[in-house]
Structure formats: C-alpha cells, structure tokens
Amino acid sequence: MAIVDVQSLSKVYPVAIKEPGLKGTLQHFFRRTYRSVEAVRQVSFQIEPGEIVGFLGPNGAGKTTTLKMLTGLIYPSRGKVRVADYIPFERKGDFLRQITLVMGQKQQLLWDLPALDSFRINASIYGVPDKEFRRRVGELAEMLSITNQLTQPVRKLSLGERMKAEMLAALIHRPKVLFLDEPTLGLDVNAQAAVREFLQAYNQRYRATVLLTSHYMADITALCERVLLIHRGSLIYDGNLTGLLEKFAPYREVTVELDCAIQAQDLMDYGEVGNLAGCTASLIVRREALTQTVARILAELDVKDLTVTDPPIEEVIGRVFQAGVV
Amino acid sequence: MPTCLFGGGMKRYLSVLRLFWSTAIAAELEYRLNFLIATLSSLGSLTGSLFGLFLFYRTGYQFQGWGWEEALVVLGIFTLLQGFSATLLVPNLNKIVTQVQEGTLDFVLLKPISSQFWLSSRVISPWGVPDLTFGLVLIVYAGNRLGVGLGAYLLSLIPLLFGLISLYSLWFMLGATSIWFVKIYNVTEVLRGLLEAGRFPIAAYPVAYRVFFTFIIPVAFLTTVPAEAMLNRVEWGWILGSGLLSVILLQSSKFFWRFALRFYTSASS
Incomplete structure (x- = not known):
C-alpha cells in the first residue's frame, strides 16, 4: 500500500496585485484587487x-x-x-x-x-x-x-x-x-x-x-x-x-577552450552553439552523437581544454518548454 | 499552564517546559551586562511612578477611597505584572511575528505538541526579575504599614492569577494576528501602552475611561481588583467576573489561534 x-x-493562492508608482500604492492600500494563482x-x-x-x-x-x-x-x-x-x-x-x-x-x-x-x-x-x-x-x-x-x-x-x-x-x-x-x-x-x-x-x-x-x-x-x-x-x-x-535532455553540453581565431559558424558543424566568449565556446551535442563529436573536435580543432557536462536541470526544462515537446 | 488546555501528557509537557526554560536561561546568560541594564531600567521606571504618585498625594489630595499606601499596593501589583510580561509575554509572544516572517513557524507546527503551548512558553527571560522583586518589595512595604494579613495576601492571588491569564490571552491574540498582517511589529506595544493605565487605581480616571479600562481592555481586573482583594474590601462579584473573563479570553485565544492557522500560508522558500 x-x-x-x-x-x-x-x-490556489489569492495574490494581491499592485501597480507600480504612488498611484498604484494608494490604490493598493484602499482598494486591493486580488488575482488567483494556481500554484499546484x-x-x-x-x-x-x-x-x-x-x-x-x-x-x-x-x-x-x-x-x-x-x-x-x-x-x-x-x-x-x-x-x-x-x-x-x-x-x-x-x-x-x-x-x-x-x-x-x-x-x-x-x-x-x-x-x-x-x-x-x-x-x-x-x-x-x-x-x-x-x-x-x-x-x-x-x-x-x-x-x-x-x-x-x-x-x-x-x-x-x-x-x-x-x-x-x-x-x-x-x-x-x-x-x-x-x-x-x-x-x-x-x-x-x-x-x-x-x-x-x-x-x-x-x-x-x-x-x-x-x-x-x-x-x-x-x-x-x-x-x-x-x-x-x-x-x-x-x-x-x-x-x-x-525524454527531456537527450543532449550534453560540451565546453571547449580554443585558440582565439574561431567563429561561431566554424563550430556549427559540431552542434548548436551556446555561449561564445573569447576563446571559450559551449556546444549542445546530442547524447548519441557525443563520443563521435568529441573525437572530431579533438582531431579537427586546436583544443586546449574540453569538458562535458549535463546541462542544469532548469535549463533542460526551460528548453523542453520552449521547444514545446510536452 | 493547565494541560487540559493542550491535551494530555502533563508529564511530557512539564519535561519539555523544563528544557525550554533551562536552555533559554543558558542562552540569555551569555549576555551578562543585560542584567545590570534591566535592573537600572526597572529602578528608573519605578522611581518615576513613585514620584508621579507622590505629586498627587503631597498636597493631601487622594484618589477616591485610596490612601497613599493603598495606591502603593496598586503600583506594586502593576510592577509585578510588568515583571511577568518581561519574563514570559514579551520574549515569547512578540516573537510570533518573526516566526511567521521567517517561516520557522513550520517547525513548530510539525511537532506533536500544542503550538500555542510552544509559542507561549518557549523561552523565559531573567530580565523581568528586577521588576518582580521591586514589585514584591513595594507590596510588602505598603501591606505592612496597612497591617495586611497573610489571608488577604493569599486571597489577592486569585484575582491576580485571573488577571495574568486575561493579559496573556489578549497578548497572544494580538500576536496571532501576525498570520494575516505579517509586519505587525508593534501591535503589542499598543496593548502595553494601554496597560500603563493600571499603574494607578482605576478610581483615578474619569468614569468614561473607567468603563473603557474595565470592560474593553480589562485593566481594572489586572491591578485594582487584586489590590482591593488584598485590602479586604473586594466584592465577590468582581472576583467572579475576573475569573469568568479570564476563562472566556483564554478559550477565545485557543479558538482564535486555530482559526488563524487556516490562513497560514508559510513564508515562501
């Protein structure tokens, strides 16, 4: 059992709504309006x-x-x-x-x-x-x-x-x-x-x-x-x-540190480019293609450092909802 | 506090109370200087009240039916009550607000023990001891000069106990409103201000105030009625009324707390 x-x-919680500014504050004080928020x-x-x-x-x-x-x-x-x-x-x-x-x-x-x-x-x-x-x-x-x-x-x-x-x-x-x-x-x-x-x-x-x-x-x-x-x-x-x-995170995040002379389009071949800051770039790579992609990156680019991480759960969920998978 | 109010297990409640208070005193005594300050502040406020009373009586004026020593008894009982509130009410009930704000009330509510008992008795503060001492000294001094007997002292304990229960219940209900008005820091200060009126015999006030202080905020029941019991001139009706009031207020505080908890949303985390 x-x-x-x-x-x-x-x-359901009632939540008071307040407009910004003095007018909103006064309104909020004298005549409070509520909106229901369905938390669960x-x-x-x-x-x-x-x-x-x-x-x-x-x-x-x-x-x-x-x-x-x-x-x-x-x-x-x-x-x-x-x-x-x-x-x-x-x-x-x-x-x-x-x-x-x-x-x-x-x-x-x-x-x-x-x-x-x-x-x-x-x-x-x-x-x-x-x-x-x-x-x-x-x-x-x-x-x-x-x-x-x-x-x-x-x-x-x-x-x-x-x-x-x-x-x-x-x-x-x-x-x-x-x-x-x-x-x-x-x-x-x-x-x-x-x-x-x-x-x-x-x-x-x-x-x-x-x-x-x-x-x-x-x-x-x-x-x-x-x-x-x-x-x-x-x-x-x-x-x-x-x-x-x-279901929700069939990909990994691959972060690479390279020689500076690299453009986003040079990386697009390996996966979706996330951040590109200076010499460091992060790529979103599908899980099943991970080993192969990492091998390719190491062979084809001048890599100083490389890490593979699970994307943060918040990000996973965020992506899922953006993509409208559910 | 009688356990019938909080459900069975008297022995368990007593052992919890012992731990509550021993840990609270251990924590408070980490700050030794506070004791000196509490003593000085208590002495200062008592001197002020004595001087105020003295100004009235110096010229031979007296509150209706209240001689100098008799008025001193009232002041003594008032000081005693202040000591009680500094010892138990202020440190416990004023903290309900913080517990609601920080959401630590959650821990209290999840314990298999009456939450009202916990919130009302969690800590005890030694800083009320000077007030308690000076109050007693004043009562005994005035009582001796008036020739008050042991029986009369004991009799006055009954309405005094009722008064304490009423005061506690009012204070607790005010503290409990913090469930709705989370930022209610000083609501209990309002009550404290009104109770200041208990410093003098209720006869010192105009009739309209007397009604207010007796029936709206039962100040008369807190100090004047016990003093009259001690002076052997109280009517039993007043003691009975005082008892009835305390029972009603205590029950109300229980119902009010249970009602308030239905609105508790617990601080977000």
Missing part, C-alpha cells in the same frame, strides 16, 4: 514505502507548496492527500511522529547553544526516552561524522556541519517519511556528497521513504531512481531518471 497517496491535488494543479502520484523520489522543477513550479500540503502545513484547495494513512492537515500527533521536514533555508537549531541541547528538546517533545536518545544521537552522529561538533554552539559550526546537525535534529524521532526541501542548498561539493551518502544509508537502514527536492542534478542522480517533474503547478513526468534524461 502506498505510504504517500496524492489525488488531483490543487492549491491536479497533481496525482503514489509513493511506496522505502522509495527515494526526486521532486524536480524550476523555481516557483509548486514543489514547496506540494511539500507543505503533504506535511500538513497548508490546507489544500482541492483534491486528496494521505500520508502514512493520515490526512496531513489535521496534524494529529501520531501522524507528526511519523514524518519530518528538512528545509535547506530554514533552521530549527538554537543559535547560541550546542546542537545537543536542541536535540534534547526535540527528544522530549517526541517522548524519546533518555537512553534511547543517547543511542540514536550516537548512531546518527557517527553516520554523519559530526560527533565532535555537537557540543559547540551552533553559531560556531560551518554551513555543512550545521546542515548535518539540522538533519540529526529532524531525525531524532526516527520518522518513516522524510520530506527534504533543498537539503544541500549552499553546501560545497564535499558536504553535498556527505549529505547524499547519509540519506542513502539512512534509507537503507530504516526503510524510510524519502521525497526530496533539489536544484543540484547530482543529488537526484545519486539518490533517486524515480523522479517527479513539475512545471507551472502540473506534474509532467513521473518515472525513472534515465527515461527523464532521454
């Missing part, structure tokens, strides 16, 4: 226990709004949601004990005190006995390799260490369902990788269900077999990652 069950979920439209999906699912989409696509409805923070306008067999917005104690929400840009730890103090408060709220509390903190701290930092005031921790401590605080009650909103935001590559590894280990050890949003493609590729793609409030893809990349 699905642990997360979402059916035709929608959320008719979204349906199911998640089975133990799955790790990536939730993708550009800024403002409705990812966070959906997560907030799934955790019961905001009230859905239409549709049905069930998480762990509860209706989230009722926020019953037994429901809240089974879920957690980690937000990359908000923190719950007490700033002036060691993280351990915040953990202890959470443990007493969730009714975790003292002995069990110490066991869990020990175990999670080891998995996150943060044992030595827990007795320092949170304000003295680095961003990466703080994020790890936030995770620990959010997991002290051993939730079954984890909702993660940009958990790696602003972290350096090593810290990102550490968080990722931890999530994977946690998922395997406790069969926890994870739904995560991220802007970093690497997070998604490392963790999620299945992704949900949302754009302007609608779900446009639900399936595995390979399928998504084949």
